[in-house]
Amino acid sequence: MELARGFLLLAFAPLIIAATILTKIVTRRTISTSTTSKRPPPPPMAYGAPVLGVLPALLIRGPLALIRDYYAEMGSVFTLRVLHRKVTFLVGPEESSHFFKGLESEISQDEISRFTIPTFGPGVAFDVDYATRKEQFRFFSDSMKPAKLRTYVSLMAREVEILYTVQEYFGRWEQSGVVDLKHELEHVVTLNACRCLFGQEVRAKMLGEVPALLGELNDSMRLVTIVLPYLPIPAHRRRDRARARLAEIFAEIVRSRRSSPGGGAGHDDMLQCLIDARYKDGRTTTEAEVAGMLVSALFAGQHTSSNTSTWTGACLLTHPEHLRAAVREQEELVRVRRHGDGDRDRVVVDYDALQRMGHLHCCVKETLRLHPPSLMLLRHARRSFVVRTRGGGAEYEVPAGHIVASPMVIHNALPHVYENAGAFDPGRFGPGREEDRAYGADHAYTAFGGGRHPCLGEAFAYMQIKVIWSHLLRNFELELVSPFPETDWNIIMPGPNGKVMVSYKRRKLY
Numbered sequence: 001m002e003l004a005r006g007f008l009l010l011a012f013a014p015l016i017i018a019a020t021i022l023t024k025i026v027t028r029r030t031i032s033t034s035t036t037s038k039r040p041p042p043p044p045m046a047y048g049a050p051v052l053g054v055l056p057a058l059l060i061r062g063p064l065a066l067i068r069d070y071y072a073e074m075g076s077v078f079t080l081r082v083l084h085r086k087v088t089f090l091v092g093p094e095e096s097s098h099f100f101k102g103l104e105s106e107i108s109q110d111e112i113s114r115f116t117i118p119t120f121g122p123g124v125a126f127d128v129d130y131a132t133r134k135e136q137f138r139f140f141s142d143s144m145k146p147a148k149l150r151t152y153v154s155l156m157a158r159e160v161e162i163l164y165t166v167q168e169y170f171g172r173w174e175q176s177g178v179v180d181l182k183h184e185l186e187h188v189v190t191l192n193a194c195r196c197l198f199g200q201e202v203r204a205k206m207l208g209e210v211p212a213l214l215g216e217l218n219d220s221m222r223l224v225t226i227v228l229p230y231l232p233i234p235a236h237r238r239r240d241r242a243r244a245r246l247a248e249i250f251a252e253i254v255r256s257r258r259s260s261p262g263g264g265a266g267h268d269d270m271l272q273c274l275i276d277a278r279y280k281d282g283r284t285t286t287e288a289e290v291a292g293m294l295v296s297a298l299f300a301g302q303h304t305s306s307n308t309s310t311w312t313g314a315c316l317l318t319h320p321e322h323l324r325a326a327v328r329e330q331e332e333l334v335r336v337r338r339h340g341d342g343d344r345d346r347v348v349v350d351y352d353a354l355q356r357m358g359h360l361h362c363c364v365k366e367t368l369r370l371h372p373p374s375l376m377l378l379r380h381a382r383r384s385f386v387v388r389t390r391g392g393g394a395e396y397e398v399p400a401g402h403i404v405a406s407p408m409v410i411h412n413a414l415p416h417v418y419e420n421a422g423a424f425d426p427g428r429f430g431p432g433r434e435e436d437r438a439y440g441a442d443h444a445y446t447a448f449g450g451g452r453h454p455c456l457g458e459a460f461a462y463m464q465i466k467v468i469w470s471h472l473l474r475n476f477e478l479e480l481v482s483p484f485p486e487t488d489w490n491i492i493m494p495g496p497n498g499k500v501m502v503s504y505k506r507r508k509l510y
């Protein structure tokens, strides 16, 4: 990615230098344009350089610095021109109200998400109309109901807890050592996803092949993919081959379950929920739809969860007081059961125990506030709409056709919402403070989206991360031995940059 960015910079260097000089000269703001109409003016706009808009600055300074600077200069509602596109940024709960609550016919995900079609496959997500997509999201939601989550927790706990068999993941760690936590947690999250979402067939027989194919899909999601999703580059060709093979694998499992006595009843995974799902008109899901929904669920959940698991570790290991509190919580809360299997005791983490891990929960939530899963959420304005800034300070009309962006990383660190907003302070979400709720406006915390498109996997994600960290806190003394990771904001799903090296030593809390 860095290499690609380097080439891009090199290729555009002369143009960029000229354009940057021009930008200084011609950057203008159109705060109040109309004196004849009573309609509010459009948001202030940075035109940037001729033709390129703010692209040169974007490439040179990176997206986060660019957005922060324009926010500081232009306020909570502003538009940046990037080539021929106009992107309007809305910063803050009041300003983002329409972004989250607006009807799909007014502000939509469709136009800006079509690049995912070759990855998710035909017949699902952004390849279908909104009504069908809503039904498919209902299938997801059904597979995330508390009764199902209870089952998933026991499956996840099996993956990470059972230490006495060498096949299980953390069982492979030695008595002490140094690991790249990011790599380790990516692997655990994939195991969990394979088991809970795809089922025991994949977990038992295809743990080599399926994660490798998913890796190809992830790797194919380049910045160029957003603009030219079908460009015949090697990464896209590998994506198409991997996607076709995944479709074959899932289709075979669906056929086999459907033709078995009981139609697969008794399977405890999301795959079975999708097989059993019915559209409102009574039709069942097709094999291609089931495959597509599984791939899209994995896409929505895998990187987000593994990045958050790693960030949580990095934050805890650099804040000893919160680490100690999290360990104390484990001592107090986790039920210990003696299973008498061999000479080791097994600690069982269940759904109810996870619900009681309040401090760990706040740590994950606070981690996500500071290290959100993406730089911004995006929509397309199908109709113009009016935005009022906080306290009714100003009113703007965002024109139809604009891309609308909610920059999460700035939104979730606003000093008028969060006290000492740059600090890692999990207690801000604890009883008596709850700064996001206390603020008094919806959408003060958006790490899981909200409004019409809340994350459907939020509860699943918390459980998975808490199962992993509950296990690590109870069984290992850990220390971060590399510097606190930076974020690479230039990629679609930003995460900790580089390796996150952690030394561990086994211990037994119980």
Ligand code: HEM
Binding pocket: 109, 137, 140, 297, 298, 300, 301, 302, 304, 305, 308, 368, 373, 377, 378, 446, 447, 448, 449, 450, 452, 453, 454, 455, 456, 457, 458, 460, 461
């Ligand atoms: C820490 C982990 C996760 C984070 C931070 C996260 C965050 C988000 C965010 C911010 C959105 C809103 C996107 C938007 O408004 O454009 C979203 C949507 C979604 N998420 Fe998650 N997610 C996580 C894990 C998961 C998991 C594990 C699943 C499923 C297994 C999942 C499934 C979905 C789905 C299906 C949507 C689309 C909802 C819609 O568009 O109506 N997510 N997620």
